Amino acid sequence: MDQIKFSKKNSPKVLPPSTKLTLLIIAVVFFSIKTCTAVAMAADKFPIAIVNLLLNEDTNLNYYLNDYQLELTDYKEAPLRPASPKYVLASNDGVNFEFRGKPGKTNYYFARVKGSNSTSQIAFYMVESSTPGLYRNPRPIRLSDKDSMGSSFDTIKFRDEDTLTTTISAAGEGVVASKSIMLDKGEFASCGISIFFSDATRVKNNMSELNWVNAGYQEFSNSAGNEANPDHIIMRNFIKEAGDNTDANGEADFLHFTSHGDHDGRLVDNDSPWGEDIIIRPSEINTDQDMNSDIEWVFINACSTLDQDDTGLENWMGVLKGTIHPVHGLLGFYEPVSADLSVEIDSFFSRLGSSESPETYLNAFFNAMTSGSSDEPCAMVAHVENIDDTLKVLTQDSSTSRYRYYWYNLASFIDKSKDDIIIETADGTSVASKVNLDSFDYKNIKSVILKQKKFSTYPDNYQQTKLKCGMVILNSGEKIANKNQDEFTALAKAEAALTGSFGPLPDDAYGPQSGSLKMQDFTWQDNYALRSDEIVDIARTFKYTHYINGIPVVGDMLAATISGNEVIKLKGNWHEYVSIAETSDITPENEKILAASAALDYALTGLKSETDVKAKNAGSPTLEEAELCYYGLQNDSEVKTYLPTWRFRFKENNKLKNVFVDAYSGEIHPDKEISEAFSRVD
Known part of the structure; x- marks a missing residue:
């Protein structure tokens, strides 16, 4: 030495x-x-x-993000809390630092900057700022896959959670300051089987817009569960290693994957008999070597995999038991979920990446999955110490055995008491159904003209409401017991909030329907059994829907979410009746609407055309719901024509799918168009 x-x-x-x-x-x-x-x-x-040792704690040297408004720090090692980064930096974020030295020195203080996983470094003279004696680096430093110096910014090679070390020397004095900080380069990975790959693309596009680094984006075949298929091992490794795991990227911070799922947590493919070809089981993820170096959040975009009533939740919670840097939390579903989550995924990342009021992962996911025209059965589980994580600011890694589980209970929206009946379609196909189509007795139903309702008080439309409806209850500082509430008290508060913001409830409002956000704390015992505390209802949502002549208007709703004594979410979108539509190409004169059974034939034809990639032995769809509704044509005016349309809701291979069939022509109207119409405000 x-x-x-x-x-x-x-x-x-x-x-x-x-x-x-x-x-x-x-x-x-x-x-x-x-x-x-x-x-x-x-x-x-x-x-x-x-x-x-003294130099590494030098208080004369400090790190800052971008414009020097936010000082960068990290987490030091503590009992059951390993040292970990506090800040996640996007590819366009710059690290700056400043040093207090002797004033008036030019080419005097020389800085060397290095990442702990890099074999090289960058070096430059510090530049004195307008404040005498305060010296700064000449250009921002970005976290990248290589060390380089440029004209507008420099880059440092960073892999996973890494340590940045700056050493400053003075002419004739040697080293005068040195300081290290743990930082995290924001990286994502997204993959899925072909039939649902559009969701994986949606995640990739959103993360790229947020300037996170792409650590893996890959489409796998619909038979990825077949061990003879090369995609089988590749997709398994992608999930276990959180992306492509190259030298430049390592393990992603955010992982998304999509496939079919089951209540025991397994991921299955699309082409095999149901549940036979398994892509991966959560028990096959060994956290001694998988998902333990950088990844914080995992989005399991598959049906029913976080089911607390089966073994899905318990099996996936094993992933949170990493031995080095444990995964912070899991986002997913406890029941079948819609096949297309494009609108919800966009909303999720919009909330996460908001520059004005960024939401936590938990809040953003819950809000996104319950702010569209239909609510998804979302479920979330995380270390209690990590539930305040946001996109850019993390809580410290945790090795404790305390977990919190949230799920949005949709039992009051779904009738599970109906037995299946068998319907024979025109082409001889047998379809299991929970709906007796012969019970519908609609005859001459005309299209209607509706006008967008403008609310006189705040919030004045759905879009403004949506931007201000962030959850504020999913954080570690809340006294959860105080959030428990009875349904009647919450309903009274909801109705007061709705009438106060939107005016008196319209005469053609139907409801309310209700749903509740539930929470339960868990501890993990040595035998990996879950021991639960009391289940608490921490929020209730009450929703009124719009009916005209006994027929629902797709997308119209007034809804309020109550937590404790607070109104934490309001949603409003409503159209007022104007008149019966005049006879035209879309509203034929004296033409009867299609019978439900005839419309079902069109729906099945449309469903089959979308799933030609499926093998013949793929699961057959079950008709869960059927109803005649008013479907709004997409246009840019306040006044719209709404057509009588049959909505069929199928469950196929544990995924839910809406098919809208024009009740006059049999034309298929895209489900996506409904979601966009609901989200848009004219």
Whole structure:
């Protein structure tokens, strides 16, 4: 180890031991103040490692994000809390640092910056700012896959959660300051089987817009569960290693994958008999080597995989038991989910990446999955210590056994009591159904003209309401017990909030329907069994829907969510009746609407045309719901024509799919168009 010598040159005699000790103490103190300036005082020696420890805690050197408004820090190791980064940086974020030194020095303070996984470094002279003695790096430093110096910014090679170290030397003085900080380069990975790959693309596009680094984006075949298919092992490894796991990227921070799922947590493909060809089971993810170096959040975009009533939740919670840097939380579903989540995914990332009021992962996911025209059975589980994570600011990694589980209970929206009946279609296909189509007795139903309702008080439309309906209850600082509420009290508050914001409830409003956000804390025992605390209803949603002549208007609703004594979410979208539509190509004169059974034939034809990629032995669809509704044509005016349309809701291979059939022509109207019409405000 290098040592610093002290000279005896000016000593007339040998000093006694006590005097030597005194001089040594003075020398150490003086050395610490001068930070690595060699001082000739005595011949005794002491190791420089002591000085390095002091330098790494140098308060004269500080890191900042972009414009110096936010000082960057990290988390130090604590009991059951490993050292970890606090901030996640996008590819366009810049790290800056400033050092307080002697004023008026040009080309005097020289900085060397290095990532702990890099074999090289960047170096430059510090530049004095307008404040005398305050020196800054000349260009922002971005986290990248290589070390380089440029004209507008420099880059440092960073992989996973890495440590950035800056050492500053002064001319003739040596090292005067040194400081390290853990940071995280924001990386995502997204994959899925072909039939649902559009969701994976949606995630990739949103994350790219947020300037996160692409650590893996891949489409796999619909038979990826077949062990003979090369995609089988590749998709498994993609999930286990959180992306392509290259030297440049390592493990992604955010992982999304989509496929079919089952209540025990398994992921299955599309082409095999149901449940036979398994892509991966959560028990096959070994957190001693998988998902343990960088990943924080996992989006399991598959039906029923986080089911608390089966073994799905318990099996996936094993992934949260990483041994190095444990996964912070899981986002998913406890029951079958809609096949197309494009609108919800866009909403999720819009909320996460908001520059004005970014929401936590949990809040953003819940709000996105319950803010569209239909509510999805979302479920979320996380370490209690990590539920405040946002896209850019993380909580410290946790190795404790305390977890919190949230799920949105849709039992009051779904009738599970009906037994299946068998319907024979025109082409001889047998379809299981929970709906007796012969019970419908609609005859001459005309299209109607509706006008967008403008609300006189805040919020004045759905879009403004949507932007201001963030959940504020899913955080570790809440006293959850105080959120428990009875349904009647919550309903009274909801109705008061709705009438106060939107005016008196319209005469053609039907409801309310209700749903509740439930929460349960878990601890993990040695035998991996779950021991649960009390289930708490922390929020209730009440929704009124719009009916004209007994027929629902797709997309119209008034809804309020209540938590404790607070109104935390309002949604409003409504159209007022104007008149019967005049006869035209889309509203034929004296033409009867299609019978439900005839419309079902069109629906099945449309469903089959979308799923030609499926094998013959893929699961057959079950008709879960059928109703005649008014479907609004997409246009840019406040006044719209709404057509009588049959809506069929199928469940196929545990995924839900809406098919809208024009009740006059049999034309298929896209489900996506309904969602966009609902989200758009004219």
